[in-house]
Amino acid sequence: xxxxxxxxxxxxxxxxxxxxxxxxxxxxHEYMYWYRQDPGMGLRLIHYSVGEGTTAKxxxxxxxxVSRLKKQNFLLGLESAAPSQTSVYFCASSYLPSSGGGELxxxxxxxxxxx
Amino acid sequence: xxxxxxxxxxxxxxxxxxxxLRCNYSSSYSPSLFWYVQHPNKGLQLLLKYTSAATLxxxxxxxxxxxxxxxxxxxxxxxxxxxxxxxxxFCVVRRAAGNKLTFGGGTxxxxxx
Numbered sequence: 001x002x003x004x005x006x007x008x009x010x011x012x013x014x015x016x017x018x019x020x021x022x023x024x025x026x027x028x029h030e031y032m033y034w035y036r037q038d039p040g041m042g043l044r045l046i047h048y049s050v051g052e053g054t055t056a057k058x059x060x061x062x063x064x065x066v067s068r069l070k071k072q073n074f075l076l077g078l079e080s081a082a083p084s085q086t087s088v089y090f091c092a093s094s095y096l097p098s099s100g101g102g103e104l105x106x107x108x109x110x111x112x113x114x115x
Numbered sequence: 116x117x118x119x120x121x122x123x124x125x126x127x128x129x130x131x132x133x134x135x136l137r138c139n140y141s142s143s144y145s146p147s148l149f150w151y152v153q154h155p156n157k158g159l160q161l162l163l164k165y166t167s168a169a170t171l172x173x174x175x176x177x178x179x180x181x182x183x184x185x186x187x188x189x190x191x192x193x194x195x196x197x198x199x200x201x202x203x204x205f206c207v208v209r210r211a212a213g214n215k216l217t218f219g220g221g222t223x224x225x226x227x228x
Contacts (some may be wrong), residue, residue: 043218070200090158102209103149106158
């Protein structure tokens, strides 16, 4: 059972380039999330989705777009990368909160460097 | 609104001694509470969760936490630290039936031999 899988695990971009991070989960979870983790700032929510075809903004959505065309996949896009987007990105998924507490299941992370 | 405060950004313990990681929360609703661990260059792994059942929650690797509503705390403990416990720990609160989680700032644990 793979759980939550993120690709790619590492990427180096030049300022202005675009890229997409892919998150896939095989647990049939309704909710999916994208976080970024920066030193001293903990995890900050970028965007999230409460079901197929839906997305919503989190705390730090600027510069990112997301799509959830299939229930098992949640894509995070950077249209024009900036050095401030250098970070480690984590995808997570969860059951509905009413069922079992709604804990998050995390991927291994994607380390992005923007030069 | 909800918030989480982890009272120590760094904790240093000797191997074999107890570990205490402190977490206070505020929530307008009955919360679910979680502790996660993150080892270097890894994702976050669930240690334990509180979801309004027993107030003393046992997790993996010998960790446990006690939910104290009167103190709005959810401190994480382990009786005897192991070298493999060196990691960063996050306290997380989720409003019951809510779709957003709030993370604490994290506590980095150093275990000395």
